[in-house]
Amino acid sequence: MEYTNIITMGFTGRVFFVVLLLMVAVGYKQYQNLTVLAPPxxxxxLDQYWGPGDGKLYKEDPSIKPFKIAYTTGVIEKLRTKLNDTPNLVPPLEGVAFEYGFNSNHLKEIVTYWKTEYLDKWNTREKYLNQFPHFKTQIQGLDIHFIHVKPKVPAGTKVLPLLxxxxxxxxxxxFYEIIPKLTSKTDDKDFVFEVVVPSLPGYGWSQAAAKQGMSTSRMALIMKRLMDRVGHQKFYVQGGDWGSLIGSQIAAFFPDNVIGVHLNMCAVHTPLxxxxxxxxxxxxxLFVEEKYVDLYFPALPKLKELVIESGYMHLQATKPDTVGTALVGNPVGLAAYILEKFSTWTNPAYRELADGGLLKYxxxxxxxxxxxxxxxxxxxxxxxRLYYETFTIREMAAGYDRVPRKVPSACAKFKYELAQTxxxxxxxSFVNLVQSNHFDDGGHFAAMQLPAVLYKDVVEFVKKTV
Known part of the structure; x- marks a missing residue:
């Protein structure tokens, strides 16, 4: 009996040892799969003709043409008429601020200001928007709009291109508040920036794609080619929101062209x-300084906030044209839809304010x-549509997060950003992360909310790379 038990135990031990080896081997293989980097x-x-019709008939015009923002009195008065015909907005529930979305009482106040004081001085606002040089050029079948500000500095001053x-x-x-800071000679830096500020394809005055597939990765190539077009084969990149993802991909795909990339809203979504x-x-x-832990954890409340603020994302990633039809040509609805993001994405606590805290910054x-x-x-x-095109199976399966960002990288982490990593x-992914700074204030629209803070962080980063 004892002999049989010894044999059984020996056999069981050998089986256990073999199973353990197999588990270690599988685990190691899975770890390799998680950590493997992908080629760009x-x-x-990435190349594609995005304009209407047959791309075989397309001949690109590489010229750069000046552009001016100009709308007739008729266009502005038509808008005023629409604002005067505001629908009967449903009153908010008693005691409710922005918890259910944009507070309609405050929306009425904004519409009143918009159709009177703001539109009364539209010529002044138009002049303000035209204060920087605007241009258009054709890339891959699309007219791409961009601002291009060249600094006026003494000869010999180092000028660095910045997208x-x-x-x-x-x-x-x-970027209107930060552009003058970047392009001016100041005591805090011995260089200045020459800035290029494009409207993304399908945004503002940049033509939208007529074909399916215009994702962030495809925009990355267009933006890189824009920098080539204006004469810069090497440049810095700064971006937030989609600009962060596009900027990150430019750095990953074209490391020989990017000197450094600075982002607010940095993210990596690889399995590892x-x-x-x-x-x-x-x-x-163990992983974050104690005073900054609350920017990341506890995870469940952070996830809850993200769910509350991301309903729009599901709509736009599945039915962008339906949502767009409800908003296009509808100034009141458009204002509510967009301005709500400038409220709660600046600070989620602003949901508890009747005016959404919009004028705090x-x-x-x-x-x-x-x-x-x-x-x-x-x-x-x-x-x-950028949401629909970027959150496709094809785009996500491409594994662009696993392409290493080898260029010097920096991440500015503002306290109330939608998500942190x-x-x-x-x-x-950012294998050469040389700067990661936390800030006790600020939200999603950092360049517009805290331009001086973002400016200083960009300068601090660039000083480490020049």
Whole structure:
């Protein structure tokens, strides 16, 4: 009996040892799969004719033409007429501020200001929007609009090209306060920036794609070619929201052209990065300075906030044209839809304020400038299509997050950003992360909300790379 038991135990031990080896081997293989880096896509993979009709008949016009924002009195008065015909807005529930969405009582106040004081001085606002040089050029079948500001500095001053990329529901208007800081010679830096600020395809005055597939990765190639077009084969990139993802992909796909990339709203969604985030959630202080833990954890409340604020994303990633039809040509609806994001994406606590806290950092004129860009260009629908095109199986299966960003990278982490990623996970993609700063204030629209803070962070980063 004892002999039989010894044999049985020996056999069981050997089986257990074999199973353990198999588990280790499978685990190691899975770890390899999680950590493997991907090569960048070729230009051929990203290249496509996006204009209407047959691309075989297309001959690109590489010229750069000056552009001026100009709308007739008739267009503005038609808008005023629509604003005067505001529908009977349903009153908010008693004691409710922005918890159910945009407070209709405050919306009435904004509409009143818009149709009187703002439109009365439209010539002044139009002049303000035209204060920087605007241009258009044709790339891959699309007319691409961009601002291009060359600094006026003494000879011998180092000038660094910088591509600034906006997101949704923003526009080039987000950068108007930071552009003068970047392009001026100041005591805090011995260089200045030459800035290029494009409207993304389908946004503002940039033509929308007529074909399916205009995702962030495809926009990355267009933006890189824009920089080639204006004479810069090497340049810096800064972006937030979609601009962050596009900027990140430019850095990944064209490392020989990007000197450095600075982002607000940095993210990596590889399986390994997700696993690392889960691990970090158990003992956050091991991965993040104690005073910044609340920017990342606890995870469940953060996830709840993200769910509350991301309903629009599901709509735009599935039925962008339906939502767009409800908003295009509808100034009141458009204002409510967009301005609500400038409230709660700046600080989720502003849901508890009857005015949404909109004027704590922004002026009503600046907010309406941004609305006017969407309204006058009828681009709300085409801007929303970027969600549909980027969240496709094809795009997500491409694994662009696993292409290493080898260029020097920086991440500015503002306290009330929609989502944050710990540096431990970020470094899976941003393999040369040289700066990661946390801020005690600020939200999603950092360039417009805290231009001085973002400016200083960009300068601090660039000093490490020049």
């Amino acid at each position: 896509p070729t230009v051929k993979e 600034l990329l906006h997101g949704w529901p923003g526009s080039v208007r987000e 990065a997700i696993l690392k985030t889960i691990i970090a959630s158990f003992r956050p202080s 922004f002026t009503l004129d600046s907010l309406l400038d941004n609305i006017m860009i969407y309204y006058l260009t009828d681009t709300i629908t085409t801007s929303q 710990v540096d431990w996970a970020l470094r899976d």
